[in-house]
């Protein structure tokens with residue numbers, strides 16, 4: 569199986585949400601496209617089928633945040649997410665990288681080169 573990667577390509581809200589849903593994440597359709605369009609993102613395709621993505625927000629100088637790293641379950645453990653994260657790290661090399669991880673994914677990010685920083689803080693998104 570040959571996976572192709574694209575950068576900031578045209579992708580629909582439906583396709584994005586379908587990938588979120590494949591791993592059990594319910595994201596609001598509303599505003600998902602602008603979230604991607606306001607980011608730098610990499611997508612992974614098996615022919616025309618969107619099988620994963622990862623996105624970054626960077627000032628291109630000091631700081632880069634990495635978000636929404638997902639590979640569809642049936643495509644996992646083939647190196648797709650690591651390829652995408654590696655690309656983001658190369659694209660914004662020279663900046664600090666930060667992210668938050670969901671339970672069970674710390675080891676994956678360690679394999680991508682991340683280490684723990686016990687001085688990070690956050691304010692979770694408000695839900696109405």
Ligand SMILES: CC(C)(COP(=O)(O)OP(=O)(O)OC[C@H]1O[C@@H](n2cnc3c(N)ncnc32)[C@H](O)[C@@H]1OP(=O)(O)O)[C@@H](O)C(=O)NCCC(=O)NCCS
Nearest residue numbers: 591637638639644645646647648649650669670672675676
């Ligand atoms: C986490 C996730 C993105 C990994 O995607 P993937 O394409 O399967 O990852 P890769 O195949 O590139 O994995 C690279 C390496 O990390 C390992 N790895 C992947 N997920 C792992 C996990 N959850 N725990 C430990 N190791 C993991 C792989 O075994 C591989 O190791 P190897 O080099 O020794 O073979 C994927 O499982 C996923 O989409 N999960 C649901 C969404 C999610 O939780 N995203 C992360 C948000 S914080």
